[in-house]
Amino acid sequence: MRASEALILGSMLLKPLPRTFDDSNGHGCALGMINRALGGNNVNRIYRTVFPWMPGTAVSHPLHPMQHSNVENTVVSLFDNCGWSVTQIADWLETVDPTPREITEIAAENNSAVELAQRV
Numbered sequence: 001m002r003a004s005e006a007l008i009l010g011s012m013l014l015k016p017l018p019r020t021f022d023d024s025n026g027h028g029c030a031l032g033m034i035n036r037a038l039g040g041n042n043v044n045r046i047y048r049t050v051f052p053w054m055p056g057t058a059v060s061h062p063l064h065p066m067q068h069s070n071v072e073n074t075v076v077s078l079f080d081n082c083g084w085s086v087t088q089i090a091d092w093l094e095t096v097d098p099t100p101r102e103i104t105e106i107a108a109e110n111n112s113a114v115e116l117a118q119r120v
Contacts, residue, residue: 003034003051004090010037011086012013014027030079031072031087048072051099059096071096 004071017027022042031047032071040046048055053071055078061067061074063082071093077086078092 001038001050002094002101003047003054003097004093006034006037006047007086007090007093010034013037026052027091030075030086036097051097053098057098062092065111101111 007030012029013026013036014022015026016029016035017023018029020028020032022032022040023026024042026038028042032042034051035041035045035047038050054075055070057071059071059074060113061069061077063078071075073077075089075093078089081086084092
């Protein structure tokens with residue numbers, strides 16, 4: 001599972017609540033959603049073990065390119081301060097996630113591209 005997928009899945013488990021990781025009552029932030037999708041809760045940070053690149057990878061902020069931080073802090077900023085939707089953050093995570101994509105996903109995309117090209 002990639003971080004963007006965990007975020008989308010987690011958004012089905014937690015309702016958005018900026019500045020709250022996971023309130024144990026069904027609300028949380030983007031990182032809380034990712035964590036919950038991976039089986040975490042309000043006490044642990046499982047996502048840091050599954051996606052160690054999130055706290056360890058430096059990126060430019062997508063809205064403020066001169067501002068640099070790690071992926072984890074940028075997700076917090078986008079969700080808590082910039083008002084980005086879960087979908088927007090998931091799309092951005094796809095651009096920075098180094099997690100290898102499953103071969104089946106790539107094959108499915110290639111088949112879809114071939115089918116689309118054949119229709120045109």
